[in-house]
Amino acid sequence: MKNTVLIIGAGAAGLMAAYTLSKAGKHVTVLEARNRTGGRIHTLNKELFFKETELGAEFIHGDLPVTKQLLKDAGISGRNANAEMWSYKDGKFERNSIVAGDWDALTEKLDYLQQDIPIWDFLLKEFPGDEHGELRKSLWAYVSGYDTADPRKASTFSLRKEWENEDQDAQQRIEGGYCAVINYLAGECKNKGGQVFLNAIVKQIQWQKGLVKAITEDGMEYEAEQLVIALPLGVLKVKAGSNGAVVFDPPIHQHAKAIQQMGFGAVIKILFEFNTPFWLDEQTKKMAGDEIEQMGYLFSEEEIPTWWTQAPNKSNVLTGWIGGPAAEEKADIPDKEILEQGLQSLANIFNRDYNDLKGKLNAYRIMNWTADPYTRGSYAYDTVEAPQARTILNTPIDNTIYFAGEYLYEGTAMGTVEAALSSGLEAAKKVLK
Structure with missing residues (x-):
């Protein structure tokens, strides 16, 4: 099955990349290990007694350009959380x-x-x-x-x-919960012919320049010309053989070392x-x-x-x-x-x-979130080595493998959904180049 771009991870970064690429006419397939989209965004709506209550990301901290534009495009409003x-x-x-x-x-x-x-x-x-x-x-x-x-x-x-x-x-929460944004991104991607597969746990990535193959736990294989890895940093950090770990064949030594130099919270x-x-x-x-x-x-x-x-x-x-x-x-x-x-x-x-x-x-x-096998923590923080490591991870491998995620963001809103959305957008722009 030949796709133009394969994206692993249907959180904010992965879906923002998918949304941007599908709008630009790329055929996109997103693989997500969980039984839902959103990653570290998880709104409980009319579940038990909870209504629009966030198990994951909750706030918009201040004036964030990418988030703001996306909410405008989607017709979603925020509400005061001061x-x-x-x-x-x-x-x-x-x-x-x-x-x-x-x-x-x-x-x-x-x-x-x-x-x-x-x-x-x-x-x-x-x-x-x-x-x-x-x-x-x-x-x-x-x-x-x-x-x-x-x-x-x-x-x-x-x-x-x-x-x-x-x-x-001003601090804000999102009307309808943060999942309203996730549903918009996934919906727009599907409207443009993109596909999102849930319960697709990727175990191995085989690659060469211009061709990637992702193999899932149940033996399914997905091929594409380019790959965006939008997994949480905590998942990328785990050792081969651990639940949720992804093995690269051939290995990507420099990027793997950079991943270990970044900080990921609990x-x-x-x-x-x-x-x-x-x-x-x-x-x-x-x-x-x-x-x-x-x-x-x-x-x-x-x-x-x-x-x-x-x-x-x-x-x-x-x-x-x-x-x-x-x-x-x-x-x-x-x-x-x-x-x-x-x-x-x-x-x-x-x-x-x-x-x-x-x-x-x-x-x-x-x-x-730290015990969750598909997250393994909270969000990124900078170590002393992080700026150098980030430069490496923001550099595509042979114009074939790209990374996206809040840990790659360079601005002042680190660890936020804005960081994830910005990174997904930047990764998509690199793919389109």
């Missing part, structure tokens, strides 16, 4: 508080850094001793929580760039639907004040440290989040245990009885 950040520590709630310690001293030292090193090494060198313990602790929590990165590996230069360019523009996301938004009741207001109504995000030092509401929308859903090394350590923990840890964390924060909270729980879903 909400206050709060923290809970030592029995007290505090508004607009994330990083503790001397932020000004940190930015000053960051400005002087000439040679990139991991952020943890930087902190130990520039802010040693007990007097800076709070700053180190809170930055560990921030880098592992927000960037889902291992602070012992994450690039200081990259974090400096991220913090200097933090977009305080995350677990928890969705709890309660029968009432207890975090806004009189008992909570006595502890936190009436302003708790404005709370969107809550940072704590509990086992599951980060929580957010659907504010400014009224909802009975609380989302829990744990990222970085702490999530990596929980990769093999059963969902039931993570459920218990989540409920206990909320019981501790809001001073409630565990069993009482459990009784209020209508539904829950736990997405351990």
Whole structure:
């Protein structure tokens, strides 16, 4: 079966490449290992008690050109997701508080850094001793929580760039959920004659210049002139023989080495639907004040440290989040245990009885993205070697094999759907050249 372009992975990057190539008249076939499209985008809609609730990507962070254009083309609108950040520590709630310690001293030292090193090494060198313990602790929590990165590996230069360019523009969620965007891309691709095959687990890629063959677990073979690999970095990193691993024949040594030099985070996301938004009741207001109504995000030092509401929308859903090394350590923990840890964390924060909270729980879903064989983690972060590795991976192999994914994005919106869409678009442009 001869196709012009074969794409492996039907997440945002793969489908954006498919959409762009099919619009340009290419015959496209997309192979996806899961039984659904979207990859790390997974909207629960009218499932259990959940409606337009995201198990994966959730927010549009600021003014993102590729996402914005796509939403316009698709006629999909966003809705306001701006909400206050709060923290809970030592029995007290505090508004607009994330990083503790001397932020000004940190930015000053960051400005002087000439040679990139991991952020943890930087902190130990520039802010040693007990007097800076709070700053180190809170930055560990921030880098592992927000960037889902291992602070012992994450690039200081990259974090400096991220913090200097933090977009305080409006946060949005997508009407109908992020899967509305995925369904649009897949639908447009199919309208132009493209095909999307689900449950197609690619095990091996045989290739030579101008010809590729993808062989799936069930023995199906798909041939094409060009191939776009739009798999998550975590899947590309796994060793041959592991579930989801893809073997190249002949091997692509330089690109394989570059893949191992990139950072890929870990995350677990928890969705709890309660029968009432207890975090806004009189008992909570006595502890936190009436302003708790404005709370969107809550940072704590509990086992599951980060929580957010659907504010400014009224909802009975609380989302829990744990990222970085702490999530990596929980990769093999059963969902039931993570459920218990989540409920206990909320019981501790809001001073409630565990069993009482459990009784209020209508539904829950736990997405351990790190344990998921077709994701193996959260999203990319830069290591010290990443810029060099990215240059290699953004270079096509013999104009035959191309890579696409959020880990290849060069801008300031790293680890986002914007990064994935941008990379898919760039890969498609290279194919068309």
